[in-house]
Amino acid sequence: MLRIIIAALVGAGVAAAAIFLVLQEKPVMEEAAPVAQNAPAATSGPSAFGSGTTTSLTQEEWDSNPATQKWQAAAYEIAGDDPDLVFDAGIFCKPSRGVSNEDRATIGVPDSEPRLEPFGAPEDRPVIGLQRLFDNFYWIGNSNIGVWVVTSDDGYIVYDAMNSAADARDIIVPGMEEAGLDPTQIRYLVFGHYHGDHTGGGHYLQELSGARAIMHWADWELYLRAFEDENPSGSFRRMDDMTPMTRDIDAEDGMEITVGDVTATLYQMTGHTPGSIAMIVPVKYAGTEHPILLVTAGNHFRNINAFIGGYEHIWDIAIRRGVESVMQSHPNTNMNLLARTRYVHDNYPPEINPLLYGPERTAKYLNIVRACSRAYIAAVDML
Ligand SMILES: [Zn+2]
Ligand SMILES: [Zn+2]
Numbered sequence: 001m002l003r004i005i006i007a008a009l010v011g012a013g014v015a016a017a018a019i020f021l022v023l024q025e026k027p028v029m030e031e032a033a034p035v036a037q038n039a040p041a042a043t044s045g046p047s048a049f050g051s052g053t054t055t056s057l058t059q060e061e062w063d064s065n066p067a068t069q070k071w072q073a074a075a076y077e078i079a080g081d082d083p084d085l086v087f088d089a090g091i092f093c094k095p096s097r098g099v100s101n102e103d104r105a106t107i108g109v110p111d112s113e114p115r116l117e118p119f120g121a122p123e124d125r126p127v128i129g130l131q132r133l134f135d136n137f138y139w140i141g142n143s144n145i146g147v148w149v150v151t152s153d154d155g156y157i158v159y160d161a162m163n164s165a166a167d168a169r170d171i172i173v174p175g176m177e178e179a180g181l182d183p184t185q186i187r188y189l190v191f192g193h194y195h196g197d198h199t200g201g202g203h204y205l206q207e208l209s210g211a212r213a214i215m216h217w218a219d220w221e222l223y224l225r226a227f228e229d230e231n232p233s234g235s236f237r238r239m240d241d242m243t244p245m246t247r248d249i250d251a252e253d254g255m256e257i258t259v260g261d262v263t264a265t266l267y268q269m270t271g272h273t274p275g276s277i278a279m280i281v282p283v284k285y286a287g288t289e290h291p292i293l294l295v296t297a298g299n300h301f302r303n304i305n306a307f308i309g310g311y312e313h314i315w316d317i318a319i320r321r322g323v324e325s326v327m328q329s330h331p332n333t334n335m336n337l338l339a340r341t342r343y344v345h346d347n348y349p350p351e352i353n354p355l356l357y358g359p360e361r362t363a364k365y366l367n368i369v370r371a372c373s374r375a376y377i378a379a380v381d382m383l
Contacts, residue, residue, distance in 0.1 A: 057095035062379050071375035075368045083112040084357070088365055091333070092299060092372035095379065099300050104144075104332040109339045114352055119143075119338035121331070128338070130175035131345035133355055134283035134290075136262065139341055140175035145197050145330055147172055148294060150281050152260030155187040158211070159279060159294055160329045161201035165241035168201025173208070184209050187259045190251075190266065191215040192296025193273040194223035196235035198329060202245045214257070216268065216275025217250040251277045267317055271310035272297035278314045280321055286349065290356055292325040293318045298333040299373050304382050307373060315366040322359035326366065335365065 062068055072093045079085035087110035091098040104121035125142040132138050138149040141162060150157040156176075161168055173183045186209040191199050194215060206213055215223065226236045227244045253268040264281040276296045282289040295314065301307040318326070327336040340354045357365060377383065 057376075057379055059095060062095045062375075065379050067378035068375045071371050071378060075371035075375070078364050078368050078371065082361065082364075084110045084354075085361065085364055085368060087111070088335070089368050089372065092369050093375055094372075095376075097299055097372070097376055098333055099298060104330070107332045107337060109337065112354075114343060114350065114354060116337075116339040116343050116354070119332075119342055121338065127171055128342075129171065130178050131341045132179065132348045133336075133341060133344050134285045134353075135349075137281070137283040137292075138175070138179060138181075139327075139331075139336070140172050141329075141331070142167075142171065143331070143338060147329065148327070149176060149181065150259070150262055150264065150283075151181060152262040154260030155185040156181060157188045157190060157257065157259050157262070157264060157281070158186050158205065159190045160192055160198045160296075161189065161205055163197050163200040163235070163238040165201055165204040168204040168208075172201060172205065186211040188257050189213045189245075190257070190264075190277070190279060191219070191223075192278070192294070192329060193276040194219035194226070195273065196226070196232075196237070196239055198235075198296070199223060199245070200235075200239055200241070203241050203243050206245050213245050213248040214251050214255075214266070215249075216277050219273055219275030220247050220250065222273065222275070251275070267314050269295065269297075269310045269314040271301040271306035276310065278318075280318065280323060285353060285356065290324040291321055292327065293323040293362075295326060295328050295334065298328050298330075299369050301373070304377065307377065307382075311373065312370065315370060319363045319366055322362075324356050324358050324362050326362065327355075 075089045075093050076086070079089045091103070091107065096103055101121065101123070105123070106120060109116040109118050121143045125144045127142045128146070130138055130140045136151045138151070139146050140149065141147060145162055147158055147160040147162060150159070162172060176183045183205070186205060189202060189205055189211045191202065191214065202213065205211065224244055224247065226232060227242065229236070232239060251266045253266070255266045257264050257266065262282065264279050267278045267280070269276045269278045278296060279294045280291050281294065282291050293314070299311060301311050326334050328334040331338045331341065335357065336355060344350055344353055344355055
């Protein structure tokens with residue numbers, strides 16, 4: 001049923017560009033490993049977990065596993081007849097777990113109101129620029145990766161920094177200026193994890209703004225180590241600025257950061273990297289505050305420990321805190337489909353903001369992701 005390939009972590013340079021296209025979200029070691037070529041034909045693209053270990057799970061294997069089917073049925077039962085939640089179950093309840101580029105490119109839209117125009121995630125990664133999603137909250141990026149800007153009455157929090165200094169200079173800074181936001185007023189730079197597609201513009205923004213930079217200590221170590229590598233692998237191949245950020249604040253589980261009238265909370269979500277972190281931030285919309293969860297990875301966990309200690313940890317906290325939306329810096333995987341963000345920006349402020357599920361539906365959403373993850377765990381016998 002289960003085919004596991006132990007991919008030797010040698011030959012990291014083999015067809016690196018091709019692998020990069022399919023595994024942008026994966027940790028550096030996985031991006032560098034020749035997993036995609038060696039994997040048996042999978043029906044839904046590669047889904048890697050664990051350093052050097054990858055599983056190619058076919059739809060047939062998924063469909064014929066009774067435990068997987070039980071969990072998938074549980075996910076659809078939670079979704080009920082809510083078209084958005086049915087759509088979400090369709091993303092996560094499949095062998096790829098919805099994280100492959102193919103998934104992002106062909107994601108479609110929910111069969112719900114407001115009616116949305118599909119917006120895929122094409123390989124050429126068109127720049128989208130700035131999108132206003134809430135009164136004090138913007139997204140800036142391309143179709144593959146972006147950053148969030150939380151505004152306050154006294155400066156900003158920016159989460160992530162895209163791939164490179166060029167991205168920071170040519171996409172993030174002009175995006176902020178377009179909204180009348182002065183990039184020198186960034187007070188905190190928060191990094192969900194250390195990979196180059198999230199930290200590449202960090203040094204540029206740190207120099208520009210003098211902002212405090214926050215990352216988990218384990219990811220600071222891995223980040224700085226990546227700069228010592230003469231042959232950078234994975235996401236660090238896109239780096240155009242070989243000066244790392246100055247190491248600053250270590251993120252801790254439950255750490256609060258306040259800028260002006262906004263207080264955000266950081267939480268550990270080990271899994272995609274050892275020091276991955278999430279952030280819950282109150283956004284303002286239609287005269288009300290709504291807590292939302294920003295995650296650094298959707299449901300890509302390497303092993304059962306990371307699933308329970310990292311992902312279930314943050315999902316449980318999010319449900320307890322009544323978050324009303326879940327977003328990821330790689331769009332088109334969680335709720336923040338590019339189709340939705342475009343609609344909200346183009347119609348700001350829309351009467352119905354499809355980015356806000358409300359607390360009850362978001363709890364259902366997170367439990368759907370949980371059930372689909374259990375379906376995957378059963379299918380690959382991860383226990
Ligand atoms: Zn990553
Ligand atoms: Zn990434």
